[in-house]
Each structure stands twice: as C-alpha cells, then as structure tokens.
Amino acid sequence: MSIPKPGRVVLLASAAAAVVVAASVAVIGPADAASTLGASAAQTGRYFGAAIAAGKLGDGTYTGILNREFNSVTPENEMKWDATEPSQGRFTFTNGDRILNQGISMGAKIRGHALLWHQQQPSWAQGLSGSALRNAAINHVTQVATHYKGKIYAWDVVNEAFADGGSGGRRDSNLQRTGNDWIEAAFRAARAADPAAKLCYNDYNTDGVNAKSTGVYNMVRDFKSRGVPIDCVGFQSHLGTSIPGDYQANLQRFADLGVEVQITELDVAQGGNQANVYAAVTRACMAVSRCGGITVWGIRDSDSWRTGENPLLFDSSGNKKAAYTSVLNALNAGGPTNPTTPPTTVPTTPPTTSPTSNPPSGACAASITLNSWNGGYVANIRVTAGSAAVNGWTVTVALPSGSAVTNTWSATNSATTGTVSFRNVSYNGQIPAGGNAEFGFQGTGAGPTATPTCSAG
Numbered sequence: 001m002s003i004p005k006p007g008r009v010v011l012l013a014s015a016a017a018a019v020v021v022a023a024s025v026a027v028i029g030p031a032d033a034a035s036t037l038g039a040s041a042a043q044t045g046r047y048f049g050a051a052i053a054a055g056k057l058g059d060g061t062y063t064g065i066l067n068r069e070f071n072s073v074t075p076e077n078e079m080k081w082d083a084t085e086p087s088q089g090r091f092t093f094t095n096g097d098r099i100l101n102q103g104i105s106m107g108a109k110i111r112g113h114a115l116l117w118h119q120q121q122p123s124w125a126q127g128l129s130g131s132a133l134r135n136a137a138i139n140h141v142t143q144v145a146t147h148y149k150g151k152i153y154a155w156d157v158v159n160e161a162f163a164d165g166g167s168g169g170r171r172d173s174n175l176q177r178t179g180n181d182w183i184e185a186a187f188r189a190a191r192a193a194d195p196a197a198k199l200c201y202n203d204y205n206t207d208g209v210n211a212k213s214t215g216v217y218n219m220v221r222d223f224k225s226r227g228v229p230i231d232c233v234g235f236q237s238h239l240g241t242s243i244p245g246d247y248q249a250n251l252q253r254f255a256d257l258g259v260e261v262q263i264t265e266l267d268v269a270q271g272g273n274q275a276n277v278y279a280a281v282t283r284a285c286m287a288v289s290r291c292g293g294i295t296v297w298g299i300r301d302s303d304s305w306r307t308g309e310n311p312l313l314f315d316s317s318g319n320k321k322a323a324y325t326s327v328l329n330a331l332n333a334g335g336p337t338n339p340t341t342p343p344t345t346v347p348t349t350p351p352t353t354s355p356t357s358n359p360p361s362g363a364c365a366a367s368i369t370l371n372s373w374n375g376g377y378v379a380n381i382r383v384t385a386g387s388a389a390v391n392g393w394t395v396t397v398a399l400p401s402g403s404a405v406t407n408t409w410s411a412t413n414s415a416t417t418g419t420v421s422f423r424n425v426s427y428n429g430q431i432p433a434g435g436n437a438e439f440g441f442q443g444t445g446a447g448p449t450a451t452p453t454c455s456a457g
C-alpha cells in the first residue's frame with residue numbers, strides 16, 4: 001500500500017539475511033528469530049498491531065515504540081460514529097485520517113474500527129429509531145467505508161451486537177430495534193462501498209466456547225450459507241488473569257467456517273500470570289492458520305483504557321515488560337503460515353506443520369477438512385509437498401451432483417460443478433520440501449466425499 005521508509009528497508013534486509021543463513025544449514029523448523037513483534041509475526045504472514053490515539057502521535061516515546069514494533073494500527077476512537085459524523089450528514093475525518101496516514105507511513109495494515117456500535121454514537125443518532133435510524137446507519141457505513149475505500153485491511157463493520165449471559169441472542173439496542181437484519185444490511189453496504197476490505201464482526205466475552213460465542217458462530221455460519229459478505233471475526237480478548245481453556249478451539253471452529261479470525265483488542269490484567277496469558281493467546285493464534293494477527297489495545301500501560309490494571313506490553317516509561325518477551329518468543333516459535341494474508345515484505349519461512357501424508361519426491365498430496373451444514377459446506381484443503389519442493393500445484397476435487405462452488409480463497413477454480421480443478425495463486429504455488437499450503441472453498445449442497453488428488457508443476 002505504501003513505499004516503506006528507509007529504516008524499514010534495513011530491517012527487511014536483515015530479516016532476509018537471517019532466512020538465507022537458516023536455509024544454508026537446512027534448518028526447517030520454527031520461524032527464524034526476529035527482534036520486533038511486527039517482523040516476527042510477518043514471518044508467518046501475520047500482523048502484530050496496536051490501537052493508537054491521534055492525540056498521542058506527538059509523543060516521541062510513543063511513536064518510537066509504534067514505529068519500531070508494530071505493522072498494523074487500529075484507531076482507538078477516531079473512526080467511531082461519534083467521531084466521524086458528529087452531526088447528521090456532516091462527516092469529519094481529520095483524526096481518522098491522522099491514524100490512516102500514520103499507518104501508511106509505517107507500511108502497516110490499517111484496521112478500521114468500528115462502523116456500527118451501540119456505544120459512542122453521536123447524540124443525534126441516539127435520538128433516532130425505526131427506518132430513520134436504519135437509513136442513517138446504512139448511510140454512515142456507506143460514507144465512511146467510501147472515504148477510506150482501498151485503504152483499510154479489515155473493517156469492524158459491527159461491534160458488540162450480542163448479549164452477555166446465556167441467551168446466545170442479540171443485545172437490545174436502538175440498532176437491533178430497527179430489525180434483526182440490521183447486521184447483514186451493514187455488511188452488504190460495507191462490501192458495496194469498499195470491496196477490497198475484509199469485513200469483520202467484532203465482540204468481547206466470545207474468547208472461549210460459550211453461549212455468546214456460539215450465537216456469533218451461528219450468525220457467521222448463516223451468513224456464509226446465504227452469501228452475506230463476511231470475511232473475518234474479531235475476538236477482543238480483554239482478559240483478566242486467565243485465558244479460557246478452549247480459546248484455541250474456539251478460534252479454530254470459526255476458522256473452519258471459512259473466515260479469518262483476528263485477536264483485535266488484546267489486553268490482560270497485570271498479575272502473576274500476565275506473561276503466561278499473553279503467551280497462550282499468541283500461541284493459539286499461531287496454531288490456527290487462518291488467524292491473521294493480533295492487536296493489543298494500546299502501547300504503554302499509561303495509554304490503556306483499563307486505568308490502573310497495567311494490562312499492556314510496555315510499562316508507563318515505555319520499557320518492555322515480561323509479557324512483551326513472552327509474546328515475542330511465542331511469535332518466533334512459528335506456526336502454520338496464514339494463507340489469506342501472504343507476507344509481501346518478508347520472505348516466507350518454511351511452514352512447520354507436519355505433512356499429513358508422504359507424497360513421493362516432486363509430487364504433492366492433498367487432504368480435505370469439511371465443515372458441513374444442511375445445504376452447504378466449507379472445505380479447507382491442505383496441499384503437502386513430498387521430499388522435493390513443488391513449484392505450482394493443481395488439486396482436483398470431484399463434487400457430488402447438486403453441489404456447486406460459490407466462493408474460493410487462496411486458489412482459482414476451473415469450474416463450479418462436477419470435477420473442479422483448483423490452481424495455486426501467485427503466493428502459494430511454491431511449497432518447500434515437506435511443507436504445505438492451504439486453500440479453501442465454500443459450496444452449496446453436499447460436500448465432496450472422495451480424497452482430492454494433487455498434481456505438481
């Protein structure tokens with residue numbers, strides 16, 4: 001999206017050198033150690049971001065850490081409804097643009113946050129209801145997404161729309177009272193305004209398998225089955241002193257629906273376990289190939305919205321805390337490469353996931369994981385190289401009659417029904433010996449039952 005600054009070029013050159021050294025001694029294993037959060041995450045195609053505030057960009061300690069460590073930014077408040085449309089139809093993007101330009105200057109991804117939310121609405125919107133509010137909300141989505149068109153990596157289109165507690169249902173709000181379809185209307189408007197942005201649903205207390213996260217899961221599955229545009233789910237992860245034991249399993253079940261998962265607002269109460277909880281969250285994201293990245297909700301403890309809890313990676317003077325080191329180590333330990341966000345600025349390192357089969361030298365094999373529901377499915381396919389590297393691959397899948405491909409990611413398909421060939425895209429055609437690549441598709445009807453075949457070259 002932007003031309004890297006000179007400082008960043010030096011960083012990339014040294015990362016490239018480290019990869020060459022590793023290759024010359026034929027080390028295939030964890031990603032090579034990097035010394036900053038962003039560079040380390042980038043080695044597996046992920047980002048490591050921070051929520052930032054426009055009012056702090058003049059603080060040299062703050063921007064020093066920001067420029068050094070992070071390759072994604074989220075506006076902490078500057079793109080919310082009250083900030084961007086303070087009176088109806090009058091849009092102000094000054095502070096949002098400051099965040100955007102800071103991100104562009106860093107060569108970072110920019111997460112947009114948040115188009116619709118029951119909090120931080122301008123007072124004029126709080127006073128509306130019914131079709132007047134619905135129309136105003138959809139216009140807001142359209143205008144803001146259009147202003148930032150082509151510049152946002154992922155938008156939190158809807159924030160915190162599910163109720164806490166055991167109902168698994170929607171939260172009551174003025175937006176919810178305009179009709180249960182307000183969320184899908186917002187996603188469709190966002191897609192129409194900025195087709196390149198990934199569109200996320202974002203929430204809190206959805207960090208383990210529970211009634212609330214299952215409510216979100218059912219909505220995402222329904223959206224996927226009906227073709228409502230949704231690309232990602234954000235897990236805020238404002239954590240206390242522990243992490244749900246099924247945190248990774250929860251991320252994985254969403255990933256298996258064919259959406260990217262992202263940790264969007266991570267902060268962890270200070271206490272004996274802070275570094276361990278941070279490490280566990282990072283390891284979980286690294287273990288889920290469709291986990292695109294992690295954002296912490298602030299830089300220094302003194303920047304946090306959780307006043308007095310010291311929940312961040314840097315102390316109030318800007319020094320690295322133990323939690324910082326535990327996160328960096330977990331990133332450097334590597335994991336399967338993220339298939340949807342190929343690293344474009346740092347050479348890819350060999351994936352560390354074990355092959356699922358042992359194809360002969362020069363050949364490839366494919367295995368399929370299906371997630372089906374009544375009337376549709378998502379298929380995730382892993383392509384594994386044998387004892388020699390593969391340069392280009394084609395996976396052939398036989399679809400049962402009545403089944404049709406509706407959406408493919410990380411590959412291109414030759415047809416939508418019958419015998420369908422999936423060809424690699426530019427960034428995942430080359431697979432190192434013993435390594436793997438992943439792609440997927442969504443279909444209607446029943447999913448394939450036969451094992452796919454793979455041909456290399």
Ligand code: XIL
Pocket residue numbers: 076077114159236265305
């Ligand atoms: C918080 C900001 O950090 C504060 O500065 C602001 O006063 C309130 O909002 N979930 C979200 C974020 O999605 O937007 C919230 O950010 C924190 C909870």
